[in-house]
Amino acid sequence: MSWLRNTPLPEINSVVSEWINNKFVQAKSPYENMPTFEQMNLERLALIFNRELFKCTIYRIIDKFAPTNGKDLRFKINEDDELQINNYVMLYLSKYIDKKSGNYDTKLIKESLENDTDYHCFIIDITLQNYKVQFSKDQKGIIENSLKYLIHHRDSIYHFEKVIELILKFNFDIDKDIIIELLPYAGISYCMDSQKGEYIYFIDYANKKLGTNIIKQYLPKLISHDFNKHRELDLIKISELIVQLKMKELYPEICKQISKTNYYGEKLVDILLDDKEFGIITLKSKLGLFNTNIQIYILDQLYKIDLHQSWALHKTIELRPDFLEEDNKRALLLLLRLGYDQALDECIEYLSKDIKSLGNPFMAPTLNYTDIKYLSKILTLLRIVWGYTEPFNNWSSRIKETLIRMAEKNLEQYNAVNASLCKMKNEEEKYISNLSYFIDELKKFDPRLKDAPISIAKALEIIDKYNN
Numbered sequence: 471m472s473w474l475r476n477t478p479l480p481e482i483n484s485v486v487s488e489w490i491n492n493k494f495v496q497a498k499s500p501y502e503n504m505p506t507f508e509q510m511n512l513e514r515l516a517l518i519f520n521r522e523l524f525k526c527t528i529y530r531i532i533d534k535f536a537p538t539n540g541k542d543l544r545f546k547i548n549e550d551d552e553l554q555i556n557n558y559v560m561l562y563l564s565k566y567i568d569k570k571s572g573n574y575d576t577k578l579i580k581e582s583l584e585n586d587t588d589y590h591c592f593i594i595d596i597t598l599q600n601y602k603v604q605f606s607k608d609q610k611g612i613i614e615n616s617l618k619y620l621i622h623h624r625d626s627i628y629h630f631e632k633v634i635e636l637i638l639k640f641n642f643d644i645d646k647d648i649i650i651e652l653l654p655y656a657g658i659s660y661c662m663d664s665q666k667g668e669y670i671y672f673i674d675y676a677n678k679k680l681g682t683n684i685i686k687q688y689l690p691k692l693i694s695h696d697f698n699k700h701r702e703l704d705l706i707k708i709s710e711l712i713v714q715l716k717m718k719e720l721y722p723e724i725c726k727q728i729s730k731t732n733y734y735g736e737k738l739v740d741i742l743l744d745d746k747e748f749g750i751i752t753l754k755s756k757l758g759l760f761n762t763n764i765q766i767y768i769l770d771q772l773y774k775i776d777l778h779q780s781w782a783l784h785k786t787i788e789l790r791p792d793f794l795e796e797d798n799k800r801a802l803l804l805l806l807r808l809g810y811d812q813a814l815d816e817c818i819e820y821l822s823k824d825i826k827s828l829g830n831p832f833m834a835p836t837l838n839y840t841d842i843k844y845l846s847k848i849l850t851l852l853r854i855v856w857g858y859t860e861p862f863n864n865w866s867s868r869i870k871e872t873l874i875r876m877a878e879k880n881l882e883q884y885n886a887v888n889a890s891l892c893k894m895k896n897e898e899e900k901y902i903s904n905l906s907y908f909i910d911e912l913k914k915f916d917p918r919l920k921d922a923p924i925s926i927a928k929a930l931e932i933i934d935k936y937n938n
Contacts, residue, residue, distance in 0.1 A: 511603070514556045518596055519609050525583045527559060532580070538573045540564060558596055587623055590616035594632050601639070614642050621648055634658040638670050646684075649676050653688055654695060656711075657703030673707045686715060693723040702734045709741045713749060721745075721752040729759045736767050743771055750778065757785065762797045765789060770804055783808045799828055809838035814847050818854065825858040825865065834864040837872040842883045845890060848872055856904060870908060878915040888912060 505513075518524055531553065537543035540560060547555050566578045582588040593616040597605070605613065617633055621644070624630045634652065637644065638660035656673035677685050689712055697705040705727055712720045721742060728738045742749035753768050760768070769786050772778040787810070790801045802820075805813035814837075820827040828834075839848060848869060855865040877887040888909065895905040 511600070514558050515596065515600065515603070515609070517556055518558050518593070519612050521589060524559075524589075527553075527556075528562070528579065528583060531559070531563075532576050536576075537563075539567065543574075562592055586619065590619045594620065594636060597636060598632055610640060613640065617642060618644070621652075631655070631658050634672050635660045638672060638675055641675075643679075646680060649679055650684075650688060652676070653685075653692055654701075654704060656692065656707040657701070657705070671707050673711055677711070682715065685711070686717065689715075689717060690720060690723070693720055693727065697727070697731070699733055702731060705731070706734055706737055706741070709738055713741050713745050716745065716748070718745070718748040718752070721748060722756065725752060725756040725759055728764060729761070735760070735764045739764065739768055739771065746775075750775075754781065762793055766793075766797060766800050766804065769801075773804060773808055779808060783810060803828060803835045806835050806837055809840075814839060814844065814851075818847065818851055821851065821854050821865070825855065825860045825863060831858075831860055831863040831865055834868045837868055839872055840876045840879055842876065842886055845873075845876065845886060848876070849890060849894065853898075853901075856901065874912065874915050877912055878917055881917050884912075884915070884917055 517527060531537065531543070531547075534553075535543060535546040535550075537546060540563070543560070543563070544555060547553050563574060563579060566575050566582060567573065568575045593613060597613050613636065617636055620630070620633050624633070634655050635658060636642075638658075652672065653676055656676070657671060659669040659671045662668045662670055673685075689708065692708045693705075693712060695705075709724050709727070712724065724738055724742060728735045731738065739753065742753055750772070754772075757765055757768060766786075769782045772782040783805070786801050786804055786808070790798060790805075793801055799820075802813055802816055806817055817828070825831050837848070852866070852869045852873075855863065855869065873887055873891075877884040891905055891909050891912070895902055895909065
């Protein structure tokens with residue numbers, strides 16, 4: 471009732487406090503002494519962690535109330551003076567509801583109480599639900615015993631991943647032989663700090679407990695496993711460790727996995743690319759092993775590395791004739807980034823038909839054409855894209871960026887670009903608005919400004935006088 475004393479007026483608070491302390495003592499006491507949610511939760515958990523008391527409680531509920539379902543049981547317990555509702559007990563009983571009738575299957579419930587696996591699985595479930603609870607030393611001992619039991623009976627458990635999560639949560643020590651047996655679960659993780667997004671993975675736990683030398687002995691076998699789509703995170707973590715340890719003899723095995731996976735192929739490519747030497751060499755040599763989507767992805771990543779741009783260009787040209795239409799367009803976008811002559815002609819042809827013919831205009835590629843010989847075609851492309859009113863069209867921005875890079879290379883190219891834009895502005899009235907602003911913007915990239923120890927404003931003023 472303390473909230474009654476927290477009004478904005480101190481005078482009222484004083485009067486209310488006097489009434490609560492003197493006139494309403496009986497009304498005050500039940501609320502002031504009421505346990506917190508955390509305290510009630512700990513009491514409920516204490517029942518679950520005492521297996522004999524837990525069994526006796528459920529037998530008593532069944533024998534005393536003969537409940538048909540959860541609603542019926544809650545009603546009967548609310549009317550009872552001795553028993554109180556324990557949500558964890560209700561949760562346990564709900565696991566044994568007959569799907570047809572919707573009622574409790576009391577025979578199954580009683581059988582489960584004598585089944586060790588059922589009880590230990592329930593302990594794991596309850597522990598994971600209460601991730602913020604500080605369990606007592608005795609309770610942690612029970613949790614650890616449940617984990618060890620379930621590890622030895624894991625073939626009968628549907629969600630064995632939960633067992634791994636708790637090993638990570640509590641950093642339990644388990645036998646090294648068991649850790650080795652569990653290595654295929656490398657990608658299972660536990661979130662140690664949700665706000666910071668900090669996770670610990672089982673492969674990291676195993677590496678810490680066993681040591682790198684022992685782990686390395688098992689990686690060849692682990693990377694050769696057949697991973698289904700539900701276990702591909704294990705594949706990723708194993709691959710990461712292989713590259714981290716520079717076990718380049720296993721890189722071809724990662725490539726085999728890339729050729730089989732439908733979900734994480736690009737991620738595995740990125741992992742190999744972390745090794746700038748042997749990872750890239752392996753991907754190049756195994757390129758024919760992959761599907762078209764992965765091939766284009768690899769070429770697209772290698773184009774970003776100066777040392778491999780030439781190889782990416784020639785390989786894209788070589789492979790492109792065998793690509794289907796959509797993949798062919800993706801390859802064309804890559805060739806535009808690489809500055810391939812013929813790609814610019816194809817781009818003009820595609821965009822003259824439809825601004826969306828090469829995909830979402832918002833994702834327009836960088837155009838790597840800075841030699842003055844491409845000026846005429848770049849301006850043709852500019853006229854085409856300015857003819858569309860499509861929103862979020864980045865083709866225009868990419869073309870202007872290309873003209874700026876072309877102009878800033880040297881004074882000769884700057885003058886040629888500037889003259890062509892001015893001519894276009896004077897001869898084609900519909901572009902006056904766009905070109906006036908762009909021509910002014912281009913002045914900032916005049917090569918004569920690079921070494922001038924004066925302000926940009928002053929330099930522009932000098933250039934204007936020089937041009938006029």
